[in-house]
Amino acid sequence: MLAAIFDWNLAVEAFPQLLVAFLKVTLLVTVVASLLSIILGLVWAIGLRQLPAWLGWPLRLFLDFVRMTPIPVQLLFVFYGVVVFRPRVDALIIGVIVFGVHYSTYMAESYRAGIESIRSGQWEAATALSLPATRTWRAVILPQAIRNTLPSLGNWTIAMFKDTPYLIFIHVAEMVTRAREFGGMKFSYIESFTIAGLIFLAASYPTAVLMRKLEKKLEY
Amino acid sequence: MANSIRRTAGVTATAAAVALGLAACGAAQEAGGDGDGNLLEQLQEQGSITVAFAGEIPYSWETEDGELTGATIALDREIYAAMGIDNVEGQYVDWDALIPGLNKGEYDSVSAGMSILPDRCAQASFSDPALMYTTGLMVPEGNPMGLSDLQSVIDSDAQLAVQSGTIEQGYADDLGIDNPEVVQSSxxxxAAVSSGRVDAFALTAIxxxxxxxxxxxxxxEVTEAFVAEIDGVPQVSAGATVFRDENTDLLEAYNEQLDAIVSDPERFEEVVGEFGFTEAERPAEGLTTEMFCEGTDEDLQEAAEIQESK
Structure with missing residues (x-):
């Protein structure tokens, strides 16, 4: 029965193609966009706390706007906006930037939660010692805050992994699109989608383990 | 695209489910109606046949007034009329579900100019070649890079666009064309060509x-059609009508009428000319469905020689 549903030869044929698509697009975009969003997210979070109100609320508005509109819409909007001025722009770069900025808004929220979990005594002590703001952040607040934030940053990274199929909206064919094409070619989808799912799992699981290890290392 | 192998994102889950369900029941499915051996007689009695189409211009589609039209529909109407079946009904089906639905017995034939390919021959029976496909390049007006075929795209380092799931995407892959833009629809x-985002868009010339x-x-503008070559093997491609494996009587009767049209340049032109098909798309005598179903390098080479010597 299984043989009728699942053709191992097709699965074997699909695997190398899908792996290449995974490495060249899915993994590349996720890694670079994750780094971008981890850095930007922190910048937003500190900005929201430190900036004067007249700069703070436009930033808040921008972050909410990005966080509350869907990724496909943002991809299309930026892509067709940029193409008007730079027709030859590499769609992959647009993908990285949109994913990076989109997820940075979620990460900013995570950082904010981490920062707000620091007891007010820590802030007061820093003020009492008249530590400059940069030193307060670097030496007192962030080391504690990031420890609290790390698990959810890991989750956002894994979520980003699974959003990469949206890249087809800007003509970038990543692994899931390739799996669909392969299925259409053979009139049999189960094999290529199974392989794609397993590759996702094989990549996401070590990421999760790695994050857990990192958390342990940062514990007191 | 008659030779496209795909059809869009949203339907994938459904198509996969259909395909899965079908794989599960597989050959056990005795498909539509009773006493299948006599499908031809049954259809002649009814005077009507239902064919599936995927809504692709210029092969088979429905006009805004709901009228079924296109090159393969025109062929079908001629052929079935000669067989005593005067009425051709259309059923719109997503590209991916055309063959699965045929085998389930939802309709009796697929009229979408589907390319004859080995993987598909394993699932259903194809008529004799009805239309020959060649590849074309859409380029900006005046063809500024002087492109003529896929080799020229490689040589001049031009940026190419291909449509997801089409044969041309496969060619680009096989030729190792660097990072082609993959578009979702023709x-x-x-749009990619006219906006200057790519230098050329490869698709079935017609x-x-x-x-x-x-x-x-x-x-x-569209360059002159060419036959793509991979490792020196011309990638000849032919479209045909699809039937269920067990309806051999219907297939044979269809082939007989089809061959009468295809072997006569004037009649071929008369039937499909208005949809943009020319003598270049008329299959040469001697081309067989088996060549394309086997699809080895030798078969394709032979088919190319036959078609060229027409």
Whole structure:
């Protein structure tokens, strides 16, 4: 029965193609966009706390706007906006930037939660010692805050992994699109989608383990 | 695109489910009606046949007034009328579900100019070649890079666009063309050319021509059609009508009438000419479905020689 549903030869044929698509697009975009969003997210979070109100609320508005509109819409909007001025722009770069900025808004929220979990005594002590703001952040607040934030940053990274199929909206064919094409070619989808799912799992699981290890290392 | 192998994102889950369900029941499915051996007689009695189409211009589609039209529909009407079946009904089906639905017995034939390919021959029976496909390139007006075929795209380092799931995407892959833009629809491909995002868009020549004619202001033109070559093997491609494996009587009767049209240049032109098909798309005598179903390098080479010597 299984043989009728699942053709191992097709699965074997699909695997190398899908792996290449995974490495060249899915993994590349996720890694670079994750780094971008981890850095930007922190910048937003500190900005929201430190900036004067007249700069703070436009930033808040921008972050909410990005966080509350869907990724496909943002991809299309930026892509067709940029193409008007730079027709030859590499769609992959647009993908990285949109994913990076989109997820940075979620990460900013995570950082904010981490920062707000620091007891007010820590802030007061820093003020009492008249530590400059940069030193307060670097030496007192962030080391504690990031420890609290790390698990959810890991989750956002894994979520980003699974959003990469949206890249087809800007003509970038990543692994899931390739799996669909392969299925259409053979009139049999189960094999290529199974392989794609397993590759996702094989990549996401070590990421999760790695994050857990990192958390342990940062514990007191 | 008659030779496209895909069809869009949203339907994938359904198509996969259909395909899965079908794989599960597989050959056990005795498909539609009773006493299948006599499908031909049954259809002649009814005077009507239902064919599936995927809504692709210029092969088979429904006009805004709901009228079924296109090159393969015109062929079907001629052929079935000669067989005593006067009425051809259409059923719109997503590309991916055309063959699965046929085997489930939802309709009796697929009229979408589907390319004869080994993987498909394993699932259903194809008629004799009805239409020959060649590849074309859509380029900006005036063809500034002087492109003529896929090799010229490689040589001049031009940026190519292909449509997801089409044969041309496979060619680009096989030729190792660097990072082609993968568009979701032929309209996206034309937009990519006219916006200057890509230098060329490769697709079945006949599809490109009809699109360029429908959009005279888009600033694009279509190069002369060519047969793509991979490792020196010409990738000849033929479209045909699809039937269930067990309906051999219907297939044979269909082939007989089809061959009468295809072997006569004037009649071929008369039937499909209005949809943009020319003598170049008329299959040469001697081309067989088996060649394309086998699809080895030797078969394709032989088919190319036969078609060329026409």
């Amino acid at each position: 309209q996206d491909g034309m 599809s490109l021509r009809s699109m360029a004619e429908d959009n005279p202001d888009s600033g694009v």
